[in-house]
Amino acid sequence: MKIKNLKDLEELKIKGLESLYPKRTKINVGLGTCGIATGARAVFDSIADEIEKQGIDALVGKTGCLGFCQREPLVDVWQPGKSRIIYCQMDPEKARDLVTGLAQGKTRKEWALCRMEEEEFIIENTKKKYSIKEKDGKDIPLYREIPFYRKQKKIALRNCGFMNPENIEEYIARGGYFSLARVLSRLKEEEVIEEIKNSGLRGRGGAGFPTGLKWKFCRDARGEPKYIICNADEGDPGAYMDRSILEGDPHSVLEGMVIGAYAIGSHEGYIYVRNEYPLAAQSVERAIRQAEEYGLLGENIFNSGFNFRIRISQGAGAFVCGEETALLASIEGKIGEPRPRPPFPAERGLWDKPTNINNVKTWANVPVIIARGADWYSKMGTAKSKGTMVFSLVGKINNTGLVEVPMGIKLREMIYDIGEGIPEGKKFKAVQTGGPSGGCIPSELADLEVDYEKLTQAGSMMGSGGMVVMDEDTCMVNVAKYFLNFTKDESCGKCTPCREGIKRMLEILDDISKGKAKETDLELLETLARVVKDASLCALGGTAPNPVLTTLRYFRNEYEAHIKDKKCPAHICPDLIHYSIDKEKCTGCGLCLKECPQTAISGEKKKPHSIDKSKCIKCGVCFEVCNFDAVEID
């Protein structure tokens, strides 16, 4: 069926709503990569199996990631007339029990994460209230009230976890493709660009360039054809917001791209997905096919005469291929290394033609801005950073997952409210934002409002939204070393500062962590970091020194302790720590002696033991196993 007008779209919406809110029980399982990794497939299978075995009148469906990845597998249960309940940390066993319980009208409160009495339809600016007849599960907290979700504002993630990504009608039911309909029937190209410009939307892929302006450059550039690209390379370790959107809500990206293509005057687009994201690529492929079938992509979209095709290009998973000029080379089949800009892709991009590249999240924001207007969007956020940002909150934090929050939220709120603090009551030490080449922001700056400018001023960056929390047991020299190790391997190696400079910084960091560095090395490290940042060809080298520069700025004393006192204050760097046994505390139980892999510990039963430092490899097993806190580190 080809959708030709709003009426057709409205009809599909009704079908979609029926599928979202059927007249019988529907159990949805989060089947994003994160869910699958924790066993969601088995959960799905056992639910389906149990429903069939027991002959229950219920549906089982799939959905994307709700963001609370740590509590996966997540299962939500829709029952007409009741609140929707989201269960967490499910396993096949529990899933069977859940189904059995449902058949008997039971709620398993002990497994529930939260419940919902309504859903936000952000595109339509409505709250879809469920018609709840039975007030059950009252003591289960509401979705919008639990700490993890309370401060979130989902725009890019609006549909993830709330619909079946394989069902285009459900996307339409949640307001999908209505913005495109409006654009193609009522807005001129320039008006679309104006709207995006006025919204203040900035690129969510790293550099934060104003999106409307970028579109305008490409629209005004001479040369045909023009290309549109969605950057879904997402190479930052530990970042998976783009993957989640592509898996959980692929149509939002497609719709954004068609709107952008119309505004820019392009008829051909690419989605560049890394090979390591097979599910995401499949999901997009399916969505493209569906959209084409419905006449929302391809020839004569919405019967408007506008044509736009999207192809998928799969990259081999090099971090540097996320850099836009390297990405272009990679699509062209050349080796993925950056080239100097200018010329910018808007002027000379894919096959030397004007090209507009945006990140997955940037595209996903577009339909909402068109629907709700620039004014509404630009009211969220700070002076220069509008709207929301999606972060992946990970590290030493109680709640980990994908979080979408208004720009300007304080780090403190991210860590203590949404993240609910540091595990085991440890102290919060620093947070690393912006991916491997972002910077470490110390706990003293917890009141920093997160936006592009503030993060840059603090020596870090927004990047694509990585947020790694570190506790008091973290050695900052070690952290810098860890990130530089990553950028050293991921540098394309083309230019001298990045290829040679990172390697040398790492050598110095290694010496520092082994207590072999001199005080002058710190100066050399600082010079290297400064010059590599300044002199590199692309932003990989241009940002790679950030972990070094920020740890030097905020934690210089730690570096000095390593160099001058030959001590690692956090007791992490193995060469600078020593284990010994406190004779007073040791009961001579012999546990450590048994566990030490080097037979470095000796002592008679019931008499104080001791460690032979020459044999000790500092694995820390003795420290871990001692029940009397007798093993000491210094």
Added chain:
Amino acid sequence: MLNLTIDGKKVSVEKGTTVLHAARKLGIEIPTLCYHEGVSPYGACRVCLVEVVKGIKTGLTTSCTCLAEEGMEVKSDSPRVLESRKLMVELLLARCPEAEKVKDLARKMGIEGVRFKREDKECILCGLCVRVCQEIIEASVIGFINRGANREVETPFQAQSDVCIGCGACSSVCPTEAIKIKEMFDKRILETWHTELELKSCKICGRYFVPKKELEHLKEKIELPEDIFEICTDCKRKSLTGKIGEIKTGAI
């Protein structure tokens, strides 16, 4: 014409001129390592860095790749430029302590010692050989392999190449003599590219003088009388001088 200033001096150049050439026009010397007139600029070695003032912001960029713009203000000798260039050369010198060209540059810049652990590589990864082979010879025998610090120039799969014509253009453009070519009687051996090529002997003097493959390649590319490929340059010169008599050419 575009007007710009470099170190406060005014210069006008045609559209499409690089800052490097604009500077040369003013007699301002900017060091280069990965740049060569004959091939496209690459921007890799970064020893040609200059500072370009854009409004209130200034940024470092490579003069070999940066095109001149109207009203552009360039600094080629600011402390920031000199410090960065110097560090580039020091980094390359630590990588290739024996490379004459790098040693020369280091001497000129007043680099006294290297503050990093020395390596013993010969290739500075300027990519000139790759570009010459691709753009001029159009053989694309070699390319970069591996990422980051492990980057190298190599043939595909680091194996003998069946497209190499043995012309040696890579070796003659290499600034560090990193590409080793040997001649042994009827063979040219390109050790670096794991490749051996048969040579052809001169019809007149009998000396082996050119890889057969190179001749085939040339024949395909340019139409020239057949016998021009049969005799070595020495004999060619002799027979030509004979023919032309007094006129001393030597340029053929």
